[in-house]
């Protein structure tokens with residue numbers, strides 16, 4: 001089976017994790033602090049808070065943005081369901097925005113259509129690593145007094161206006177799940193612009209405790225922590241951070257390889273795109289994708305054809321998967337009042353994620369392309 005993704009982990013990650021274990025410090029400690037510092041150095045973010053997942057990073061971002069019960073938050077339905085679920089964690093209501101016909105991201109036009117008087121914040125996703133039109137969206141959010149949160153779960157290593165995603169907005173949330181391009185097993189990072197907000201969220205990550213574990217460890221006398229508000233345990237471990245530090249050092253190589261593999265797919269499938277049979281992912285004018293997932297869209301046949309093509313690929317040993325889900329099409333969120341989301345539904349039922357991983361060979365890619373072409377011919 002050619003897998004959809006295979007994390008690029010090696011001896012350096014194994015050694016780093018073992019060193020953390022041997023040090024005896026396995027929970028959040030000096031390696032987490034070093035990982036956060038390195039993340040800031042590479043992305044240009046002012047503050048970085050390592051957490052247990054992107055989902056918990058989004059929860060903290062919403063708290064930091066001051067979103068509360070009774071508020072509404074615009075989100076793309078076309079995203080992994082965590083983007084929508086996080087809004088419920090603060091008691092607010094998600095409002096679904098549609099996406100662009102040509103790219104799986106919200107735009108100013110689709111956000112405008114979703115806006116209600118209760119909206120206080122917007123979560124946009126750089127879906128499958130493809131950068132959204134952030135500058136225009138940020139200007140629109142400023143005009144409407146809405147806090148902008150970037151769900152960059154898939155977008156470590158993608159760029160906007162020549163800079164890595166991570167420092168463009170007040171809050172940017174990342175995932176390090178193994179399905180992403182940089183992994184710590186489980187894990188996430190929240191970058192924050194405001195120092196006071198960052199300090200509060202850093203405390204909320206560990207039960208809103210007034211002193212960190214490192215400070216307690218280094219203290220020579222009795223330390224009595226205080227707890228000013230209700231916090232959470234959203235910590236990352238030092239074992240994870242040790243792996244993350246090695247992975248950050250490999251980020252440029254990871255992205256270069258993914259972009260080269262994406263370019264091969266684009267060249268090999270260009271005739272089908274030109275004929276209008278497929279929509280292929282391409283960089284927008286304002287940024288570069290990390291191609292976290294290479295998602296194609298079948299331009300005819302709807303869900304039954306997509307599912308048949310997927311089944312044929314899997315039968316052929318190709319670990320392809322459905323492209324991008326839509327939260328409003330799942331039972332958990334189907335009852336929520338919403339406007340029409342035609343482009344979201346089109347993407348959700350017609351997209352396919354093709355295998356793309358660092359150690360993928362030319363032969364692997366040729367096998368995927370041959371199987372895809374055969375499946376498309378067999379399923380007209």
Ligand SMILES: Cc1ncc(COP(=O)(O)O)c(C=O)c1O
Nearest residue numbers: 053054055080082125153175177
């Ligand atoms: C767009 C998006 N947001 C959030 C998440 C959740 O990330 P995590 O599993 O790290 O909580 C994912 C994971 O797939 C995602 O794709």
